Amino acid sequence: MLVMKFGGSSLANAERLRLVADVVQARRERGPCVVLSAMGDTTNRLFAAATAARGGDRDGFARELDHVFGHAHATADLLLGEAAAVHAALQQLQQDVDTLLRGTHLLRELTARTNDAIVAHGERLSTLLMTALLRERGLPAEHVDARRLVRTDNRFGAAWPQRPVMRELAATQLLPLLADGRIVVTEGYVGATAEGATTTLGRGGSDWSAALLGEALGVDEVQIWTDVEGVLTADPRVVAEARPVPTLSPAEAAELAAFGAKVLHPATIQPAVDAGIPVTVRHSLRPDGAFTTIDPKRETTARHAVAALACRGPITVLTMTSTRMLAAAGYLSRLFAAFAELDICVDLVATAEVSVACTVEADAPLDALVARLDGLARVDISRDRAIVAAVGEGLRRTPHVLERASRALHPIVPELVSFGGNERNLSFVVRREEMAAAMQKLHGEFFTAPAVRAAHGLGGAEVGR
Numbered sequence: 001m002l003v004m005k006f007g008g009s010s011l012a013n014a015e016r017l018r019l020v021a022d023v024v025q026a027r028r029e030r031g032p033c034v035v036l037s038a039m040g041d042t043t044n045r046l047f048a049a050a051t052a053a054r055g056g057d058r059d060g061f062a063r064e065l066d067h068v069f070g071h072a073h074a075t076a077d078l079l080l081g082e083a084a085a086v087h088a089a090l091q092q093l094q095q096d097v098d099t100l101l102r103g104t105h106l107l108r109e110l111t112a113r114t115n116d117a118i119v120a121h122g123e124r125l126s127t128l129l130m131t132a133l134l135r136e137r138g139l140p141a142e143h144v145d146a147r148r149l150v151r152t153d154n155r156f157g158a159a160w161p162q163r164p165v166m167r168e169l170a171a172t173q174l175l176p177l178l179a180d181g182r183i184v185v186t187e188g189y190v191g192a193t194a195e196g197a198t199t200t201l202g203r204g205g206s207d208w209s210a211a212l213l214g215e216a217l218g219v220d221e222v223q224i225w226t227d228v229e230g231v232l233t234a235d236p237r238v239v240a241e242a243r244p245v246p247t248l249s250p251a252e253a254a255e256l257a258a259f260g261a262k263v264l265h266p267a268t269i270q271p272a273v274d275a276g277i278p279v280t281v282r283h284s285l286r287p288d289g290a291f292t293t294i295d296p297k298r299e300t301t302a303r304h305a306v307a308a309l310a311c312r313g314p315i316t317v318l319t320m321t322s323t324r325m326l327a328a329a330g331y332l333s334r335l336f337a338a339f340a341e342l343d344i345c346v347d348l349v350a351t352a353e354v355s356v357a358c359t360v361e362a363d364a365p366l367d368a369l370v371a372r373l374d375g376l377a378r379v380d381i382s383r384d385r386a387i388v389a390a391v392g393e394g395l396r397r398t399p400h401v402l403e404r405a406s407r408a409l410h411p412i413v414p415e416l417v418s419f420g421g422n423e424r425n426l427s428f429v430v431r432r433e434e435m436a437a438a439m440q441k442l443h444g445e446f447f448t449a450p451a452v453r454a455a456h457g458l459g460g461a462e463v464g465r
Contacts, residue, residue, distance in 0.1 A: 001178060001219040002027065005035040005188060005210035009227045010284035011126050012040035014078035021133050023225065023287045024183060028139065030220075031178045033213055035188045036130060037206040038122025039075070042068055043189075046097070046119045053101040054110035061101045069094045072125045079133050086132045090125070097121050112156035117198045123187035123206075131185045142182040148173050149216075150191030150209060152199045159191055159199035161212050163271065170216035178217070186213070204268035211279065215271040222272045224264060225284040230292030231256065231263045234309040238436050239443045244290040245308050249298040252307050252391050255425050258347075259389040260312030269294065298393070306392040306401070306426075306446040311439050313386025313432045314362040315347065317416060318369075320377035321355040332356065338372040347387065348418040348427055357416055359387060359429060385415065386435035389427040390442060396423050408445035412438050 004027065006020050017039075024034055037043075045064045052060030072090050076083040100118050104110050127143055134141035149169050152159035177184050188206025191199045201208050207224055214222040230244040231253070248256075250273045254266035269279045273296045282291040320335060335356065339346060347359045360366075362383070370379050395401055402419055405426060416429035430438050 001031040001033070001217060002221045002223060003033045003035060003210045003214040003217070003219050004223045004225060005206055006037065006225045006284060007206065007227070008037045008040055008043070010225050011036060011038075011130075014075045016284070017075065017079060017129060017133060020225070020284060021130065021137065023284065024134065025137065025139060026287070028183060031181070033174060033178065033184045033186065033217065033219070034130065035186055035206060035210045035213060036123060036126045037188050039071070039126050039129075042071075042122040042125065043119055046122055047115075049097075049101055050104060050110055050115050050118045053104040054108060056105060056108060058105055061105065065094065065097060065101065068122075068125070072129065075129060076132070079129060080136055082136075083132075086128060089128055093121055093124060093128070113154075113197060116156045116159075116200045120187070120190045120198050120200060123190050127185050127187050134183060134185070140180075140182045142177050142184055144173060144177070144184050144186045146187035146190045146209065147192035147196070147198060149186060150201075150212065152191040152193060152201070154193045154197065154199070156197075156199055158202035159193075161191065161201070161208075163212065163215065166212055166216045170213065174213075174217060204265045207264055207268035208271075211269045211272040211277075214277050214279075215275040218275065219277060222269070222277055222279045224269075224279060224281050226281065227283065227285070228262070228281070229283040229286060229290045230281045231261065231294075231308060233307075233447050234439055234443050235261070235311065238311065238439045239309075241443065241448070243447070245292050246290075247293050247295055247298055248307055249393055250294055250296055252393060252424055253294050255389070255391040255422075256308055256310045259310040259387055259391070259425075259427070261308065261310035264294065272296075305398060306390045306395065306442075308392075309388065309390055309439055309442055309446075311386060311388045311435050313435050314384050315359045315387055315429075316362055316364065316366065317357060317359055317382040317385050317429060318366075319355055319357045319380040319382070320373065321380070322377040323354050324376070335373070335376060338369060338376075341372065342368055344369060348416060348429065350416055350418065359385070359416070382415065384432045385429050386432045386438075387427055387429055388435060388438045388442065389425055390446065391424055391426075393424050395426055396420050402426065404445055405442060408441045409438055412441070 010020055045068050049061040049064035076086045131141045131143040151162045151165040188209040189200055210222050232242040234242040236242045253263050256263050257265055272279050276296050279294045280291050283289050342365055344360055344364045349358045373379055412434050414428040414430055418427040
């Protein structure tokens, strides 16, 4: 069995929905459970409608609602030869949302619970259309409301799934259908409390739904279908030669996500990782193209070369200096307590005898931090910097990787280097205007074929992968 999750860009219009149906149909024999996001910008529009209703803008929420459901009705006409039943179901869904929005408008109050009930209709639209399309093709598609499967607590807007209960629900609600050869279609992002109140899982919720259902069903693979051919060796907007990475460990994926790469957020696929289920990232417009497998069984202690590069900016570098730091137990604890008090996250840290440097987000409240540190350290601030990171299992034990990276960066001189904090990350802080050049130089060093490298005078004989 497998779980197939399709994101909003893969479901944006009738043409995309047909392509998704083609992909599902081609994998029918594997017993797919299909998890869908909302179509295109539907969720954003439903959020906007809810906000307009809370603000008393009746015309505003009506406009958003008409756009969402007008697009759904038009898509049904383009997709289906006989769409009368689907139009009736769409009209009922629209009435349900309209009732919620009118109540919000009347009270000028939007609770998190009501907001979840409103925005969950986006996924309900896409599953309605997809189920009808698959059935019109003669396929045994069965819609199962995610609120019968994804049991959560009542933290509306960011609900937490109850995984043991989900395993029980999957055994009774899903497995019999899949065993009978049905193609199950259900909503991502959406769940429900034990009392039946609609919840949503928050950011990355559809990916999380797919991983949760994959774990609950014990499938062989979770497929995440999106608009890229897997995880790339670098941001293609920065490095035109970037290419898909065949395999990543979950830890490598986590490092790349932390340093700015557009990969699956590790937390959203953790249930599949815990269950030892591989997660593949695939392009819905190129179903037979390259893809990336995030493999829980990939050896995390093995020595590999650089798997991929990531970059993030702008960030700010803080250098804190004080002779009181020298041989003073607990000094760093007192120093970073000020960061915690102001809810400032630190990425990279480097220490010397009487100074410590770290990177923080560009919008951190630095004036307040400097005031808190007055008397404890002098703070020098370097703004408009960027982090460029090379990620791969066992980098710390890979011969010459630091030497090769440093040589490749010339004449760029990093202001801060972090290496050895774990086995899989080598990070450089550079000026923001140097970020693209640094990425291109490192990509040339670790991912360009030797003959091409020699022709361009890049030097070195080894390649990263």
